[in-house]
Amino acid sequence: MLKVESIHYGIVIDHITQGKGKKIFDKLNLGEADFPVVLLRNVTSSKYGKKDIIKIENCIDVDMTILGLIDPNVTINIVENETITKKMKVEIPEEVHGLFKCKNPRCISNAEDNISPLFKLVKVNGTVEYSCEYCEEHTSYML
Amino acid sequence: MLKVESIHYGIVIDHITQGKGKKIFDKLNLGEADFPVVLLRNVTSSKYGKKDIIKIENCIDVDMTILGLIDPNVTINIVENETITKKMKVEIPEEVHGLFKCKNPRCISNAEDNISPLFKLVKVNGTVEYSCEYCEEHTSYML
Numbered sequence: 001m002l003k004v005e006s007i008h009y010g011i012v013i014d015h016i017t018q019g020k021g022k023k024i025f026d027k028l029n030l031g032e033a034d035f036p037v038v039l040l041r042n043v044t045s046s047k048y049g050k051k052d053i054i055k056i057e058n059c060i061d062v063d064m065t066i067l068g069l070i071d072p073n074v075t076i077n078i079v080e081n082e083t084i085t086k087k088m089k090v091e092i093p094e095e096v097h098g099l100f101k102c103k104n105p106r107c108i109s110n111a112e113d114n115i116s117p118l119f120k121l122v123k124v125n126g127t128v129e130y131s132c133e134y135c136e137e138h139t140s141y142m143l
Numbered sequence: 144m145l146k147v148e149s150i151h152y153g154i155v156i157d158h159i160t161q162g163k164g165k166k167i168f169d170k171l172n173l174g175e176a177d178f179p180v181v182l183l184r185n186v187t188s189s190k191y192g193k194k195d196i197i198k199i200e201n202c203i204d205v206d207m208t209i210l211g212l213i214d215p216n217v218t219i220n221i222v223e224n225e226t227i228t229k230k231m232k233v234e235i236p237e238e239v240h241g242l243f244k245c246k247n248p249r250c251i252s253n254a255e256d257n258i259s260p261l262f263k264l265v266k267v268n269g270t271v272e273y274s275c276e277y278c279e280e281h282t283s284y285m286l
């Protein structure tokens with residue numbers, strides 16, 4: 001059984017859907033971090049059977065939009081003095097700015113360098129789709 | 144302080160040079176593993192100041208050539224029943240088959256699909272270089 005002892009000050013991203021921990025780790029650039037970080041994959045969870053966990057021994061800004069897009073099931077725990085002082089749920093973001101491209105190759109956001117893609121959530125029905133604010137094309141995000 | 148409790152049966156790749164843990168994790172395809180694995184980055188080491196560690200709760204074949212190329216400082220611990228039963232050092236491999244390409248674009252190993260690159264270690268002097276068995280060009284490996 002693999003367990004990681006409590007961290008002193010920092011952030012625990014818990015209840016990550018099994019298999020998504022590595023993607024979150026990469027998207028948050030934790031592979032380049034110079035502070036202690038741990039990625040646990042496929043650990044036993046009483047709630048989900050198996051899960052992934054990320055522990056970060058530092059106070060950093062975690063991009064909640066990225067987390068919500070990759071895995072809206074995660075819980076963020078803020079740890080101070082080895083005690084969880086705050087728990088947060090993430091949500092599928094209503095608006096996404098610049099994290100993926102519009103799938104319409106003729107969309108102005110793909111043609112012009114100074115126009116950043118902007119999407120609004122349009123459907124949560126098994127798949128998550130976003131409507132482009134420029135051309136209204138629907139895109140299933142690919143993070 | 145981040146610590147991971149002992150594993151029951153499996154492998155611990157210890158004393159990884161700080162910053163190389165993610166590369167080893169990726170090259171051993173542990174991001175796709177379906178058994179418990181842990182990547183610890185930038186943890187405190189009495190010997191090296193900071194180090195990375197990988198813990199694998201499973202008995203898998205670990206490619207010692209890949210480890211020796213990326214980081215010849217690592218130690219492999221085999222764990223059975225929560226006890227380290229074997230310790231192994233890795234070495235810079237004398238021969239490497241197929242893990243990187245010859246840098247000579249006209250080398251036959253780059254031109255023919257059925258010829259796999261093969262290298263012999265020629266120099267350990269700050270940098271590691273390999274001599275191609277086909278064209279004798281020296282290549283500093285890029286894993």
